[in-house]
Amino acid sequence: MKYKYQIITLGSDVKQKQEILNQINIEIENLDLPEGFVKVIQASSIETEYIGNQPAFALYFGDVNGDFKDLNVTQNLLKDGTMILPIFYDEFNSEIPSILSNQNAIQYKKSEVNRIANIVLEAFELLRSTRKVFISYRRAESTSTAIQLYEAMEAKNFDVFLDTHSIQKGEPFQDELWHRMTDCDVIVLLNTPGFLESHWCKEEFAEAGAKQIGIVQLVWPNHKIKEIESSSQISYPIQLTEDNFVDKVIDHKAKLILPFLEKVIQEVESVRARNLAARQDNLITEFRNIAMKYNRIVTVQPEKFLTEDLPNGEHIIYVPTIGVPQSSSCQSAEIKKELMGYKDVSIRLIYDDLRIRDKWLKHLEWLNDNFKKDIKTLKKQDFESWLQKV
Incomplete structure (x- = not known):
């Protein structure tokens, strides 16, 4: 895969680091994402392996003795706007360097390993940020x-x-x-x-x-x-x-x-991750089956979204969205657009409208009519009529 999600590890080399990385790998498997989807980069290799135009998230592992490492790399990542999650063990102020004092941190506990892994996936828009x-x-x-x-x-x-x-x-x-x-x-x-x-x-x-x-x-x-x-x-x-x-x-x-x-x-x-992945897969399968019925060539990408190349040279990206489409869904769609390298592209957030309140459905339709032309929503009950179009 040319396009990688990058996890950068900073700070002390503690056993907790591997425990968290192992859990991230488990959650990636639960989401049925391809092998090599995420690349782990050590601070010592950042100059040769880090790619600035691809998604990145950093984990800074604190030090109980205040022996803070990788401060220059950390400072550069902060300037680049990379999200950094400090992880401490007992006392934030003494275990995390002052340059990260304004960052939201999390205290390491066995019971928090799943949550830390999911925070990383949320940052990459692979999970909803709302839980x-x-x-x-x-x-x-x-x-x-x-x-x-x-x-x-x-x-x-x-x-x-x-x-x-x-x-x-x-x-x-x-x-x-x-x-x-x-x-x-x-x-x-x-x-x-x-x-x-x-x-x-x-x-x-x-x-x-x-x-x-x-x-x-x-x-x-x-x-x-x-x-x-x-x-x-x-x-x-x-x-x-x-x-x-x-x-x-x-x-x-x-x-x-x-x-x-x-x-x-x-x-x-x-x-949470397993269920979201299953519902996403069901939505993709239903949409693709209807597309095949009308001879629309829709391709499922390894990153769990769909693409369609139209005869006139235009492209459509279909992003499966669980629950009610939100602004964060649009951010995720923009990442998919960048991933594919398309210029002339429109995006459809596909979702299951069963039991969503009428006032929300009307609001989403209003947004379709009045806002960004290249990102719109497409509800499940309209899949057939949309895919019937020539």
């Missing part, structure tokens, strides 16, 4: 656990939907709920004994299946529901025991013990 989670539960059985999860994940910078906390006054409740579900990355489902007895819980579960959204399923002690495990295409069940709850109390006021709560959040972070 959207939807909590599905039955109020009569698990309200306290749901609120506990909501607060814990919000603290970890997830954008969490919980019906009692996330719908503004005056909004149509059910429309907003379906909209937020379709725009989420992962569903955390609290599988309590009476979950499927609730009409709305059953509806939420069916909706997740229709949208092919991954589910992290917390199965209450001594309770299993075969229908959930068999119906969802991407379901990751975690069987709970009494020991997972504070004081082993299991009722609507029950809360999870903190170590187990941390484990759940790690699983949500891990599932």
